[in-house]
Amino acid sequence: MTVSPLQGITHACFGLSYLLAFALETARLFWPAAGWRVAALALGTAGAFAHTVYLTVNQPTPAAPYGSLLYLAWVLALFYLYGTVTYARQAWAVFVLPVVIGLVGLSLALITTADNAAPVSLPAWLHGDRFWGAAHGLLLLGAAIGISVGFVASVMYLVQARRVRNKVNPAAVVPMLNLERLEEMARHAVNWSFPLLTAGLLVGTLLLRTDHAAPENWLSVKVLSTAGLWVVFGVLLYLRYATNVPARRLAALQIAAFGLLLVALAASHPFVAGGDR
Amino acid sequence: MNLRAIGCNVGSAPVELRERLAFDADKLARALAELTARYGAEAAVLGTCNRVELYLARPEVGAPVHSPLVAEYLSELHGVPAADIYPHLYEHADDAAVRHLFRVVSGLDSVVVGEDQIAGQVKDAFDVAQRAGATGPLLNVLFPAAARTSKRVRSETGLAQGQSSVASAAVGFLKEVFDRFTDKTVLVIGAGEMGRLTLTHIQEFRPAAVLVTNRSPERAAGLAAECGGAALPWEQLDDGLTRADIVISTTGAPEPIVSRRRYDEKVRPRRGRRKLVVFDLAVPRDFDPRIDDGDRVSVFNVDDLNRVRDQQLAERRRHVAPAEQVVAEEVAAFLTDWNRRKDGPVIGALTEEVGRIREAVLAPLLAKLNGKLTAADKAQIEAAFRLYQNKLLHGPIAALQEASREGHGPGLREALMRLFGLK
Numbered sequence: 001m002t003v004s005p006l007q008g009i010t011h012a013c014f015g016l017s018y019l020l021a022f023a024l025e026t027a028r029l030f031w032p033a034a035g036w037r038v039a040a041l042a043l044g045t046a047g048a049f050a051h052t053v054y055l056t057v058n059q060p061t062p063a064a065p066y067g068s069l070l071y072l073a074w075v076l077a078l079f080y081l082y083g084t085v086t087y088a089r090q091a092w093a094v095f096v097l098p099v100v101i102g103l104v105g106l107s108l109a110l111i112t113t114a115d116n117a118a119p120v121s122l123p124a125w126l127h128g129d130r131f132w133g134a135a136h137g138l139l140l141l142g143a144a145i146g147i148s149v150g151f152v153a154s155v156m157y158l159v160q161a162r163r164v165r166n167k168v169n170p171a172a173v174v175p176m177l178n179l180e181r182l183e184e185m186a187r188h189a190v191n192w193s194f195p196l197l198t199a200g201l202l203v204g205t206l207l208l209r210t211d212h213a214a215p216e217n218w219l220s221v222k223v224l225s226t227a228g229l230w231v232v233f234g235v236l237l238y239l240r241y242a243t244n245v246p247a248r249r250l251a252a253l254q255i256a257a258f259g260l261l262l263v264a265l266a267a268s269h270p271f272v273a274g275g276d277r
Numbered sequence: 278m279n280l281r282a283i284g285c286n287v288g289s290a291p292v293e294l295r296e297r298l299a300f301d302a303d304k305l306a307r308a309l310a311e312l313t314a315r316y317g318a319e320a321a322v323l324g325t326c327n328r329v330e331l332y333l334a335r336p337e338v339g340a341p342v343h344s345p346l347v348a349e350y351l352s353e354l355h356g357v358p359a360a361d362i363y364p365h366l367y368e369h370a371d372d373a374a375v376r377h378l379f380r381v382v383s384g385l386d387s388v389v390v391g392e393d394q395i396a397g398q399v400k401d402a403f404d405v406a407q408r409a410g411a412t413g414p415l416l417n418v419l420f421p422a423a424a425r426t427s428k429r430v431r432s433e434t435g436l437a438q439g440q441s442s443v444a445s446a447a448v449g450f451l452k453e454v455f456d457r458f459t460d461k462t463v464l465v466i467g468a469g470e471m472g473r474l475t476l477t478h479i480q481e482f483r484p485a486a487v488l489v490t491n492r493s494p495e496r497a498a499g500l501a502a503e504c505g506g507a508a509l510p511w512e513q514l515d516d517g518l519t520r521a522d523i524v525i526s527t528t529g530a531p532e533p534i535v536s537r538r539r540y541d542e543k544v545r546p547r548r549g550r551r552k553l554v555v556f557d558l559a560v561p562r563d564f565d566p567r568i569d570d571g572d573r574v575s576v577f578n579v580d581d582l583n584r585v586r587d588q589q590l591a592e593r594r595r596h597v598a599p600a601e602q603v604v605a606e607e608v609a610a611f612l613t614d615w616n617r618r619k620d621g622p623v624i625g626a627l628t629e630e631v632g633r634i635r636e637a638v639l640a641p642l643l644a645k646l647n648g649k650l651t652a653a654d655k656a657q658i659e660a661a662f663r664l665y666q667n668k669l670l671h672g673p674i675a676a677l678q679e680a681s682r683e684g685h686g687p688g689l690r691e692a693l694m695r696l697f698g699l700k
Contacts (some may be wrong), residue, residue: 051328164450164575248572
């Protein structure tokens with residue numbers, strides 16, 4: 001049996017590519033030169049390509065922490081590339097790439113033997129009794145993307161707000177997106193995430209009820225942290241639209257929500273067969 | 278090259294004289310017509326608030342137009358005694374004139390180093406001169422080359438980066454806060470000069486509305502009419518603050534006109550989550566600095582803006598040397614190109630003339646030897662004559678190119694044309 005060279009792609013390929021791209025982007029902040037950016041973009045693109053190939057070949061299940069974190073990291077890697085091209089002069093990669101690298105690292109830390117089993121082909125998730133499970137996973141993945149984007153926008157907002165508060169000369173620092181754009185980005189992230197999160201949770205609740213899950217499953221870390229996430233987002237929506245809470249506090253709350261998301265993603269799933277799958 | 282750049286600037290002439298030498302549209306048209314007709318020169322006039330300069334190019338064989346002549350002409354045009362003008366004029370000749378224009382257009386000769394308005398003003402000066410038919414072979418290549426130099430300096434060095442004035446520093450901060458301005462309302466409080474200037478900068482981003490308020494309703498109405506805004510009664514200042522996204526305040530009030538308490542009680546609750554940026558350019562200040570909450574409201578005073586401007590000007594000065602290097606390269610490239618343009622027709626005519634002589638000698642010879650030569654022999658003889666021609670011309674052409682590089686091109690060009698009977 002011949003083995004395709006693409007099957008030789010490992011976490012190290014894209015993880016290190018992202019890491020080097022991040023190092024170059026950071027270097028660009030201190031020693032601005034066009035070369036750094038081109039090299040960083042090339043490495044980032046190579047990393048995203050390797051990441052794509054890895055996911056295509058191995059098809060890790062998004063129901064397990066390992067797979068869900070890798071898929072989320074992949075979407076954010078594309079988000080990083082989009083932002084780097086669109087906001088070429090802005091400090092963008094230094095905020096997005098650490099999240100991508102962190103998610104890849106966390107996925108590696110949470111890999112189990114089950115994750116190395118033969119892949120379940122993607123179409124199999126789209127029909128039969130697995131459909132609702134896949135729908136639940138996809139909805140929550142969509143919400144996780146929104147939460148991650150909101151996290152990045154909130155961190156950038158706090159940094160930019162600090163610069164404005166200290167009246168830092170805009171020409172003396174690396175340009176960043178303005179406060180209005182960042183606030184909009186964070187608001188849109190919440191607006192998109194909340195319905196997806198709600199729908200994902202509803203489907204999950206129905207699945208748990210249908211499977212007559214044991215009471216301890218309802219109290220698993222994953223279920224509780226996801227429900228907590230929903231509550232936090234409900235509060236965020238309320239504060240954002242119904243009150244006059246300072247934007248910096250909203251940003252801080254959105255950052256906290258991302259922490260809760262990581263707990264939810266890292267926790268084992270209570271009702272996927274095989275413990276983690 | 279027979280080029281002169283003659284004029285005065287902020288360093289050589291007092292503002293009173295520069296004001297009297299200023300060109301309006303009529304005088305400019307008249308000057309361009311008269312300079313070309315009277316002196317047979319290509320002409321362009323650069324008039325800004327900081328300088329008045331004439332760029333005059335004549336055929337190489339003609340006498341240059343010197344500054345005494347220009348002083349007399351300016352005296353006649355503006356009605357200022359020539360004796361008052363002449364001591365303040367500087368004159369740059371040929372290569373130095375090219376370098377001067379390239380430095381001017383790059384902002385290296387400006388009061389605020391690296392300012393970018395001058396590039397547009399030089400372009401306008403050239404456009405006007407060109408439309409008036411006052412430009413010719415030299416100015417038509419000189420000014421586009423100057424524009425290229427300016428672009429190179431701005432893109433390859435940091436000379437034009439950042440904010441060079443209080444008004445542009447204010448705009449720099451605004452861009453850190455707001456993404457777009459077409460839905461923003463600007464409130465101008467007072468009618469100070471710095472406020473007007475800042476508003477002019479902000480209006481380039483086309484804000485949705487401009488409100489002007491002043492203790493004097495007449496002054497508010499006047500400024501509102503001037504800037505295309507709406508006057509707001511002084512008593513409605515709180516309403517204006519509620520509606521505004523950007524405030525420029527330049528009153529001469531001895532006490533703050535917006536205290537923290539007033540803002541917190543009458544404005545903040547009505548603004549919702551909208552951001553407000555206040556430029557308090559008044560001394561003493563018009564806004565209590567504690568209104569700045571580091572979140573929804575940012576208050577910048579004149580010291581904040583001056584600090585940014587000073588930092589940026591200091592930063593720009595670091596880029597002067599690289600910018601001068603770019604100018605030097607562009608001057609050298611321009612002179613090489615110009616000399617090539619001047620030498621090209623002469624070299625072409627010389628080659629053609631000697632080629633014609635070669636043909637005149639070779640044709641009878643080949644006719645005489647007709648039938649005795651093979652085709653290969655004929656080709657060899659033709660090649661030998663061509664080689665002879667090339668070797669003969671190599672020396673004069675190389676000497677001409679070298680002379681042009683060293684600035685002695687016209688004399689040798691003239692000599693070659695006479696020696697070989699070229700037209």
